Amino acid sequence: xxxxxxxxxxxxxxxxxxxxxxxxxxxxxxxxxxxxxxxxxxxxxxxxxxxxxxxxxxxxxxxxxxxxxxxxxxxxxxxxxxxxxxxxxxxxxxxxxxxxxxxxxxxxxxxxxxxxxxxxxxxxxxxxxxxxxxxxxxxxxxxxxxxxxxxxxxxxxxxxxxxxxxxxxxxxxxxxxxxxxxxxxxxxxxxxxxxxxxxxxxxxxxxxxxxxxxxxxxxxxxxxxxxxxxxxxxxxxxxxxxxxxxxxxxxxxxxxxxxxxxxxxxxxxxxxxxxxxxxxxxxxxxxxxxxxxxxxxxxxxxxxxxxxxxxxxxxxxxxxxxxxxxxxxxxxxxxxxxxxxxxxxxxxxxxxxxxxxx
Numbered sequence: 001x002x003x004x005x006x007x008x009x010x011x012x013x014x015x016x017x018x019x020x021x022x023x024x025x026x027x028x029x030x031x032x033x034x035x036x037x038x039x040x041x042x043x044x045x046x047x048x049x050x051x052x053x054x055x056x057x058x059x060x061x062x063x064x065x066x067x068x069x070x071x072x073x074x075x076x077x078x079x080x081x082x083x084x085x086x087x088x089x090x091x092x093x094x095x096x097x098x099x100x101x102x103x104x105x106x107x108x109x110x111x112x113x114x115x116x117x118x119x120x121x122x123x124x125x126x127x128x129x130x131x132x133x134x135x136x137x138x139x140x141x142x143x144x145x146x147x148x149x150x151x152x153x154x155x156x157x158x159x160x161x162x163x164x165x166x167x168x169x170x171x172x173x174x175x176x177x178x179x180x181x182x183x184x185x186x187x188x189x190x191x192x193x194x195x196x197x198x199x200x201x202x203x204x205x206x207x208x209x210x211x212x213x214x215x216x217x218x219x220x221x222x223x224x225x226x227x228x229x230x231x232x233x234x235x236x237x238x239x240x241x242x243x244x245x246x247x248x249x250x251x252x253x254x255x256x257x258x259x260x261x262x263x264x265x266x267x268x269x270x271x272x273x274x275x276x277x278x279x280x281x282x283x284x285x286x287x288x289x290x291x292x293x294x295x296x297x298x299x300x301x302x303x304x305x306x307x308x309x310x311x312x313x314x315x316x317x318x319x320x321x322x323x324x325x326x327x328x329x330x331x332x333x334x335x336x337x338x339x340x341x342x343x344x345x346x347x348x349x350x351x352x353x354x355x356x357x358x
Contacts (some may be wrong), residue, residue, distance in 0.1 A: 024199050025257050026067040026097035027265040028342060032199040033066035034267035035275045035346020036353070044350070044357040051188050060100055062195050062349065063266065067097035068110075069137070069196035074098070075114040077131065083111045083118070109189070116183035121158045125234065132181065136163040136193075137200050140209040140235055141297055143304050144220050148293035153221040154209060157181060160200055164289040167193040171356050172285075194349065202345035204337065205236045205256045207293050208300025216309035216320050233320065239309065240318035252322050256303065259342065260335055267346065274343035281348065285355045292348060302337060306330055 024032070040048060040062075052060040074094070075085050085107045088094055101107065114133055121132035139161055140154035148161060155161070157179045166182040169175065170190035176182055184190050200206045211219045211231040221227045233239050236253035263271070281288045306325040312318055324330050 024203055024259055024342070026070065027263070028203075028257070028259040029066035029070070029196055029199045030063045030097070030265040031259065031263055031267060031271065031342050032202070032345040032349060033062035033064070033195050034265075035271055035343065036062045036195075036198075036349040038267050038272050039275060039347060039350035039354075041354045041357075044353045047357040048191065048353060051191050054188060064100045065192055065195040066199060067196065068101060068192040071095075071098035071101060072110045072114060072133070075110050077114075077118065077129075083115045085111055112185075113183075113189060116185070120181035120183065121156075132158055135159060136182075136197065138206045138235055139293065140232070141207060141293075142221055143208050143210050143300060144218070145222070146294075146298060146301075148207070148290050148297055153225070153227050160197060160206060161289045161293045163193065164197050164201065165286065167191075167197070168285060168289070168352065168356070171353075194352070198349040198352070199342075199345050201289070201292055202296055202341040202348075203256060204296055204300035204303040204341065205253050207296040208303065209233060209235045210239075210304060210309070212309055212320055214311055216311055238318050239320045239322050240312060241322045251318055256334070256338075259338055263339075263342070271339065271343045271346065274340065275347035275350075278344050278347035278351075281351060285352055288348070288352065295344075296341070299337060299341060302333065306333075 037045075048062060052062075052065055074087065075083050077083050101110065114131060117133035117136075118131040121135065123130045123132055123135050135156070135158050137160055139148070139156075139159040141148060141152050142154060145152055148155070158181055162180045163182065166176045166180045166184060167190040169177060170184045171187055171194070176184065184193065210233050211221050211227070212233060213219050213231060219228075219231050221231065234253070236256065237251050239252040241250055241252050241255055281291060283291070306329070308323040308325075309320045310323060312321055
C-alpha cells in the first residue's frame with residue numbers, strides 16, 4: 001500500500017496566511033532535529049546541551065529546539081510599536097511545540113529577537129509590514145535555474161541561506177559577514193535558528209519557486225532582471241491544489257510542508273540510516289549553505305515536475321490552481337522526496353555542528 005503523503009494532524013499552516021508558511025510543520029522540524037541528535041559527536045552533543053539549556057530551559061535537545069523559530073511567529077507588533085507574545089485562545093494546539101519555551105525568560109527572548117529583527121529590512125507581502133525576521137525562512141529562486149546564486153532574482157541578503165550563514169558565524173565566534181542585516185545576540189539564539197532553518201533549507205519549495213503569468217504559464221524573472229509582483233506564487237502559497245479538508249483548502253506549499261504520517265515527530269531507524277548515507281560536504285562549512293541550497297533547488301525541479309497551472313475562477317487569494325499529469329504518481333514521488341530531504345536536513349545539521357565543535 002502506498003504510504004500516506006499528506007499529514008493532516010496539525011493544520012496550523014492551513015489556517016495561516018500565505019506569508020506565514022512554515023517548512024514541514026513542527027513534526028518535520030522535530031524529525032530533522034531528532035536525526036541530528038543521533039548523529040552528533042560527543043563533543044558537539046555536549047556543546048549543544050550546554051548552550052540550549054542555559055537560562056530557563058531544561059532538557060532541550062535539537063528535536064525540541066527545532067520548532068522555536070515558528071513559535072516566534074506568536075510575537076505580534078502592536079500599533080504602539082511594542083511587541084508581545086500572544087497565545088491564540090481559539091487554537092491552543094498551536095502551542096504544542098512551543099511548551100519547552102513557556103518560561104517568562106524564554107518568552108522574553110522571543111519578543112526581544114523579533115524586536116531586534118523587525119525593521120532591518122521591509123517585508124510587506126500583502127501590503128502590511130510583517131517584519132524582516134519572517135523573510136529568514138525562504139528564498140524564491142526561479143525553477144528555471146539549476147544553482148543558487150546571489151545574482152539571481154528571489155535571493156536577498158536576508159533570505160534563508162544568508163540567515164544560516166550568519167548563524168554559523170555566530171557559533172564560530174566570528175562577526176556576521178556584511179551585508180547581512182541580522183541581530184543574533186548569542187550562541188543560543190544562533191543554535192535555535194540553525195536547528196529550525198536547516199529543516200527549512202531542505203523543503204524544496206523554500207528554495208525553488210515558480211513565477212506564473214495570469215494564464216498559469218511559466219515566466220522567468222531573471223530574463224527581465226526583476227520580479228513582477230503579479231507573477232509571484234510566494235513559494236507555491238498562491239497555488240491552490242484543490243484538496244479540501246473540512247472547510248479548508250490546501251495550497252501547494254502547505255502540501256509540501258506536511259510530512260508522511262507514519263514518521264511521527266521523531267527519528268525513525270529508516271531516516272537515521274538514510275542520514276548516515278548522506279555524502280559528506282566538501283570544503284569549509286562557510287560554503288555549505290550555498291551548496292546545500294543548490295542541491296535543494298535541483299530537488300525542487302522534481303517537486304514541480306508533472307504539474308500544470310491555471311488561473312482560479314473567480315480570482316482569489318490563491319491566484320492559480322495546480323493540475324497533475326498523474327496525481328497518484330506525484331504523491332508517491334513527493335513522499336519519497338520528503339523522506340530523503342528530512343534525512344538530508346538532519347544529517348547536514350549534525351555535520352555542521354560536528355564541524356564547528358570538533
